[in-house]
Amino acid sequence: MEKKKNWVKAGFSTILWGAMAILLCSAPWTLAVDYIIDDIVTYPIFLESGDTLELLPGGYIDNVVYAYSESIVNITGGGVKFFISVSAGANVTVYGTDFKVDGVQYETPASVIISYGMLTGKYEDGSDINLLFMCETPIHLEAPGEPSENQPPVANAGEDVRILSNELSFTVIQGTATDLDGDALLYRWLEGTVGFTLWETVGPNGEAPLDLGTISPEYLGIGTHTLTLEVTDGKDTVQDDMVLTIKIAVNIEKAKVSWDHSNIRVYGKLYLPQGFWMVTLDLVGGVVTTLANVNVVDQSVAFAIKGKDGHKWEYKDKENIDGPIKEFKIDWKGAKFDYKGDEGLHIHTHHIGGTEATLCIHCDHISGAFTLSVNGTTIAYDEDRIITTGLEYEPQKDDNTHVHFTLPFQLSPDMTIEVSGAVVLSIAVADYYEEGFVKFKVVSIFDPEMFPEGSESLPEELEIEISLGEVPNTISGSDLIDAWTKKDNKHWEYK
Numbered sequence: 001m002e003k004k005k006n007w008v009k010a011g012f013s014t015i016l017w018g019a020m021a022i023l024l025c026s027a028p029w030t031l032a033v034d035y036i037i038d039d040i041v042t043y044p045i046f047l048e049s050g051d052t053l054e055l056l057p058g059g060y061i062d063n064v065v066y067a068y069s070e071s072i073v074n075i076t077g078g079g080v081k082f083f084i085s086v087s088a089g090a091n092v093t094v095y096g097t098d099f100k101v102d103g104v105q106y107e108t109p110a111s112v113i114i115s116y117g118m119l120t121g122k123y124e125d126g127s128d129i130n131l132l133f134m135c136e137t138p139i140h141l142e143a144p145g146e147p148s149e150n151q152p153p154v155a156n157a158g159e160d161v162r163i164l165s166n167e168l169s170f171t172v173i174q175g176t177a178t179d180l181d182g183d184a185l186l187y188r189w190l191e192g193t194v195g196f197t198l199w200e201t202v203g204p205n206g207e208a209p210l211d212l213g214t215i216s217p218e219y220l221g222i223g224t225h226t227l228t229l230e231v232t233d234g235k236d237t238v239q240d241d242m243v244l245t246i247k248i249a250v251n252i253e254k255a256k257v258s259w260d261h262s263n264i265r266v267y268g269k270l271y272l273p274q275g276f277w278m279v280t281l282d283l284v285g286g287v288v289t290t291l292a293n294v295n296v297v298d299q300s301v302a303f304a305i306k307g308k309d310g311h312k313w314e315y316k317d318k319e320n321i322d323g324p325i326k327e328f329k330i331d332w333k334g335a336k337f338d339y340k341g342d343e344g345l346h347i348h349t350h351h352i353g354g355t356e357a358t359l360c361i362h363c364d365h366i367s368g369a370f371t372l373s374v375n376g377t378t379i380a381y382d383e384d385r386i387i388t389t390g391l392e393y394e395p396q397k398d399d400n401t402h403v404h405f406t407l408p409f410q411l412s413p414d415m416t417i418e419v420s421g422a423v424v425l426s427i428a429v430a431d432y433y434e435e436g437f438v439k440f441k442v443v444s445i446f447d448p449e450m451f452p453e454g455s456e457s458l459p460e461e462l463e464i465e466i467s468l469g470e471v472p473n474t475i476s477g478s479d480l481i482d483a484w485t486k487k488d489n490k491h492w493e494y495k
Contacts, residue, residue, distance in 0.1 A: 037061060037078065047071035047090070055080075057125050067092055076144070077123045079130060086135040088186065088199045091235050093140040096121045096129050109148045111138040111183030111233055113201060136199055138184040138234035152236035153179040155187070155208070157229040160243040164250075164477070165273070168212050168220060173242065175208040175229040183233035190228045194219060202231070212244075222246050222273055222475060247465075248273065248477030252494065255462055255481055257291060259448045259490035263326075264289060264297065265441075266464050270477045272436035275410035277353020278332045281469030283313060287325060287442050288465040296446035299323035303330065320445055327443040330468070335436040337411055343423050347372075349411060350404065352436075357411040364401045368422030374429075375415050379405060440466060460484060460492070 032050035037059035044063040047053055049070035055061070057077030064082045067073050069089030076095045086092050099106040099121040101114055114133040121129040124144035133139060142148060156176045163171050177185050185202040188195060189210040196215050202208050208229055212220065225244045230237060254267040266289070272278070283305065289297035301322075303313035313330035320326060338348040344365025350358040361372065363381065371380045380388040385400040387393065396402035413430035442464070465478040486493040 155231040155240040157240040157242035173210040250477035250479040370421035
């Protein structure tokens, strides 16, 4: 018959079911339960974390068994009418000989993942094993007697990786997993408590990769991410971490290095994250420049704003009083959307950034009522240009033919603007969207003694890293030149 710890043993099913009802209905219930089955029971068994099930000779569960994470099941005899469902993190062991799964033979000890299949064999008393399993994690097959000592698997998340934001779609983290017992292994990747993958089977050569292109971009923003590879053999679960650093893509458009004038000049573009608005940054920046494996510039500066719109930042120190940087100029443009159609409708943005966007609608040449909707937000014009909307807006003309609307979200390339009524349109935002960027110019001095004659034999790489803003609110990106268009002992040039 069935026995449970912390229960009063009784021979009457009425008392047994009554006790179960009391336990199931009491809240909170955190008491771990041990099921010992050596007789017939007719109800389903649900094993939560810390619960155990011992299925013994003569025991029979005339129903189903669900073994959830961190539960334990040991089967030395008996059977289950329907199936045993094994969740990731559960520990299930069957003791017997002559094990087969759907006809495939397994020698003990073994660890096997049975996604859906019948386990057959012989118990120690000679009776048949016929158990249908549905598993997310390996179960263990042992010879009768004491279980063999399990050796935990080994997880290796790999080396730390630094990539640019435009490399996410084709970057794969090459994790590996091994097990000295030869157990079947499952793995998954996480960042903190966020699961990037479901439990998957480790490859035949220990492959446990993470394809970053399959991860939603919202989880892999610019900055540093600690990624965890978690591996289980069904008995033990182990973890290993690696650090993924994502930087913004920078394009160096021109670069000149002059030994005789002891100068480095670099021009380029730093591409902003989607919808990033530079006014959120403090007016500081930094430059790290590495030439021929030598760190020749490493300085932070404070900018002054030039111009009326605040898009030009500038630092000058012609006498190099504060460091090697003589000049550091920034000219930035935020992301924008601009649609102008033959039907007479002009829709564009003045601002995309933070948690909003300014959407401008010009409809001078449209006759009749029309409605515009995007991302669940609706703007309706009637024939007299009376506007109905839940948005804040500011007319630029008295007749409402030019109006600025404040969207409570960033307008992003994955959205579609639908127009109906006098004009019928479906406008894919991506077709008329431009990412924001920062144009930069850096002029620095360096010590030419670091590059004696014969410098053409040195590594030719020039790497520049640009950062803007104060930590933690900062953006940073880098680029590398390794193919110069002109080069001699004292002048290198790229464009």
